[in-house]
Amino acid sequence: MDRAEQRARLITARDAGRVGCRSCGLVAPLGQRRCTRCGAALQSRDTQSLQKVWAWWMAGLITYIPANIYPMLRSTELFRTTESTIVGGVVDLIHYGDYAVAAIVFVASIVIPIGKFGAIAWLALILGRPHAQDTHRLHRVYEVVEFIGRWSMIDVFVVAILSALVQFETFATINPGIAAISFAVSVIFTMLSAQSFDSRLIWDRLKEGTPA
Amino acid sequence: MSGRRQTIACPICDTMYQVDDEIAVRDTRCIRCGHRLTFGRRGAIARVVGLAMTSAILMGLAMFLPFLNLTSGRNTVSASLVEVVGGFADGLMVPLAFAVFGFILVLPLTRFVLLIFALGPVAAARPAFPGAALALRWAIVLKPWAMAEVFMIGVAVALIKLSGLATIGMGSAFWVLCAVVLITAYQETFMCRHTLWTELNSARA
Numbered sequence: 431m432d433r434a435e436q437r438a439r440l441i442t443a444r445d446a447g448r449v450g451c452r453s454c455g456l457v458a459p460l461g462q463r464r465c466t467r468c469g470a471a472l473q474s475r476d477t478q479s480l481q482k483v484w485a486w487w488m489a490g491l492i493t494y495i496p497a498n499i500y501p502m503l504r505s506t507e508l509f510r511t512t513e514s515t516i517v518g519g520v521v522d523l524i525h526y527g528d529y530a531v532a533a534i535v536f537v538a539s540i541v542i543p544i545g546k547f548g549a550i551a552w553l554a555l556i557l558g559r560p561h562a563q564d565t566h567r568l569h570r571v572y573e574v575v576e577f578i579g580r581w582s583m584i585d586v587f588v589v590a591i592l593s594a595l596v597q598f599e600t601f602a603t604i605n606p607g608i609a610a611i612s613f614a615v616s617v618i619f620t621m622l623s624a625q626s627f628d629s630r631l632i633w634d635r636l637k638e639g640t641p642a
Numbered sequence: 643m644s645g646r647r648q649t650i651a652c653p654i655c656d657t658m659y660q661v662d663d664e665i666a667v668r669d670t671r672c673i674r675c676g677h678r679l680t681f682g683r684r685g686a687i688a689r690v691v692g693l694a695m696t697s698a699i700l701m702g703l704a705m706f707l708p709f710l711n712l713t714s715g716r717n718t719v720s721a722s723l724v725e726v727v728g729g730f731a732d733g734l735m736v737p738l739a740f741a742v743f744g745f746i747l748v749l750p751l752t753r754f755v756l757l758i759f760a761l762g763p764v765a766a767a768r769p770a771f772p773g774a775a776l777a778l779r780w781a782i783v784l785k786p787w788a789m790a791e792v793f794m795i796g797v798a799v800a801l802i803k804l805s806g807l808a809t810i811g812m813g814s815a816f817w818v819l820c821a822v823v824l825i826t827a828y829q830e831t832f833m834c835r836h837t838l839w840t841e842l843n844s845a846r847a
């Protein structure tokens with residue numbers, strides 16, 4: 431049996447009038463409320479999925495703005511206080527020649543969050559109506575978005591560690607700025623946005639006659 | 643055990659499959675989306691429980707050992723993990739300290755305890771505790787929120803940033819936490835949901 435033939439014989443739980451548990455995989459009759467094996471709530475399709483995705487996405491974007499405007503770090507050295515934003519911190523690192531660290535912070539705090547907002551919006555727009563996209567590519571984007579979100583927390587952890595360690599010195603203090611909190615909240619919101627996707631939409635919304 | 647047949651649906655794309663024990667001991671992937679349905683690793687439960695216990699003990703140990711040693715001039719101060727995470731906590735930043743503490747210590751530790759509670763009796767061939775299914779479900783849900791490995795990269799970045807200010811050396815807790823991160827990554831290769839749920843379910847019946 432070749433792959434195309436195998437594919438044609440694939441049937442989803444919904445087509446069969448049943449519902450698959452997203453937690454453990456066991457198939458139950460449609461209408462059953464909880465999975466008998468793991469106790470998770472059963473839902474054939476999350477009809478509110480995209481609304482939740484957009485709601486968390488907006489919340490994440492709104493909290494990402496102050497994260498970039500306000501200082502991430504306030505350092506005081508001999509009565510002189512300097513404040514640095516996310517972008518400012520990266521510029522400083524390049525200035526001191528720490529290119530590798532600058533690259534890590536730049537990727538974790540700027541490239542990943544902005545890329546994630548773009549990728550989630552792209553997926554949500556396509557899945558909002560029947561599409562003729564390559565399902566493999568949509569699925570790949572979905573996987574990357576789900577996997578990568580948490581790595582944005584690096585900068586929040588760095589700020590926390592720096593502030594704590596510098597307190598052991600007497601000549602300088604570093605305090606987290608308000609941006610550290612809004613950045614952390616923004617990362618949490620975008621993780622929730624990505625988790626709200628019902629991945630089954632990728633295949634459900636495929637236009638009739640498009641090769642899967 | 644033999645001949646047991648279950649109908650499962652791929653959690654990603656909803657394609658249905660018939661899985662029996664012969665299939666479940668192999669590494670299988672969903673034909674449509676490529677999601678790993680069964681990992682095909684022997685002794686998955688015992689490994690998960692053993693590794694979770696090791697990680698939990700190491701993590702407890704890491705809280706009391708020195709995490710970083712700071713030397714300036716002749717003075718050397720060692721800072722524990724709790725001090726490194728929450729040392730800045732005052733005023734507005736208390737919630738931030740709590741969040742960081744939760745992501746890097748409380749949630750990973752909670753996951754280990756939930757896994758041991760849910761699967762420990764099964765690994766010892768005893769009936770599962772009541773609430774074991776709920777515990778396993780939460781251990782899976784919490785996975786993306788346990789961020790010990792992200793924190794370790796953060797520590798590395800912070801050390802490089804501070805290298806001009808003081809001499810900082812890694813304490814024993816630093817290496818212990820590195821070990822926990824590696825053990826957790828290894829443990830994930832045994833977290834085959836199909837196997838875990840099938841075994842847990844037969845231990846409950």
Ligand SMILES: [Zn+2]
Nearest residue numbers: 451454465468
């Ligand atoms: Zn289930």
Ligand SMILES: [Zn+2]
Nearest residue numbers: 652655672675
């Ligand atoms: Zn699938």
